[in-house]
Structure formats: C-alpha cells, structure tokens
Amino acid sequence: MVDTINSNTTVRSFKHLNSYERGEISALLKEGKSIRYIARKLGRSPSTICREIKRGTTLQLKSNLSFYTSYFPETGQAVYEKHRSNCGAKLKIAQAEAFLKYAETKILQEKWSVDAVVGACKKDPAWKDAYIVSTKTLYNYIDRGFLSVRNIDLPLKLHLKPKKKRIRQNKRVIGKSIELRPQEIKTVKPLVTGKSIL
Numbered sequence: 001m002v003d004t005i006n007s008n009t010t011v012r013s014f015k016h017l018n019s020y021e022r023g024e025i026s027a028l029l030k031e032g033k034s035i036r037y038i039a040r041k042l043g044r045s046p047s048t049i050c051r052e053i054k055r056g057t058t059l060q061l062k063s064n065l066s067f068y069t070s071y072f073p074e075t076g077q078a079v080y081e082k083h084r085s086n087c088g089a090k091l092k093i094a095q096a097e098a099f100l101k102y103a104e105t106k107i108l109q110e111k112w113s114v115d116a117v118v119g120a121c122k123k124d125p126a127w128k129d130a131y132i133v134s135t136k137t138l139y140n141y142i143d144r145g146f147l148s149v150r151n152i153d154l155p156l157k158l159h160l161k162p163k164k165k166r167i168r169q170n171k172r173v174i175g176k177s178i179e180l181r182p183q184e185i186k187t188v189k190p191l192v193t194g195k196s197i198l
Helices: 019-030 035-042 046-056 073-095 097-109 114-123 135-143
Strands: 057-061 067-071
Touching (some): 019 035, 019 046, 019 067, 019 073, 035 046, 046 073, 067 073, 097 114, 097 135, 114 135
C-alpha cells in the first residue's frame, strides 16, 4: 500500500531532529505510518528517520512477560544529546592534542597533579597560543577514559584542615560563683561551742 500525503516534500537542509519532530515520529509510528511517509511529512530524508527510530527504540516487557520493541522520543533525544556531548569532547581533544600529550607525560612520569599541569601551562609563554583545557575539563577527560591517565595515576589529594583551638566550656553551670556570695557570709565565725580541745 502506498502512503499518500499532502505536504511539502522539500527536504530540510539542517540535519538534526528536534524534540517536537521526535514526538511526531512517535505518533505517526503508532498510527502505523511507514518511514517514507514520516520522512515526507517532516520534510526529512528516510535515512534520517530510520536512524532516529533505531536510536530511540528500546526493548519493553509486557504484563504477560513477553517482550516487544517500541520507539520512545525521550530515548532518542537522550541518545542524541549523549552523542553530541561526545562529539564536542572529541573536537576539543583534537584542538588540545599537544597540551593533553604534555599533561599525560607530566602526570604519568613526573607525578604532577592535574591542577599543576594546567597552572604551569597557563603561566608559560610557550603555551600562550596553544589550546589548553581547564582543570575541570581535564579531570572530566580522565574520568571518561579519553586519556591514558587513569584516576589511580593521579596524586592523592589531601584535604587537611588546620585544627581550631577550642575553649571548652561546661555545658551546664551548677549554682552561683563563690565570688557572688553576700558580704556577711564572707566573715568567718567560729563554729565550735563549749570547751575547746587543746
């Protein structure tokens, strides 16, 4: 059966789908529409729609414990954003290749900290025109496995706080101070009456 549609068949020049279009794909798939129909409806190429459906399709479990696959626009969006984030990181890695190799050498061979490497390069005029990533980004690259440096290779970060001098005070004050007694009590009177023992 051939799907017919009264829509503009001009394919859009930009590649990335937005969240609204992903919602449209989901709705049209539920209506049983073909990939070509959806592509024409959205003004996209069939290959773009096909890739998106593959990206956003997950395995689901029915109440009778049988499995089925279904497209979810949220899954497609999440996978897309993850790929975009990795592309951005790879682009920065390519730009900062010289700095990252230098960082690997200093950390692995000379046991420098990440902060020391970044700080030294920012102060060194030789690195003035080079692409240097921030300390946070460098830690992020190490965490994500983009470098040969691993977290175990990093110097231990010691968080030592200076001890504060504390004056201990009693939590509960019992009675009044002896200094606050009335004047007449301060005069000592002999308590012995009768014969004194010599």
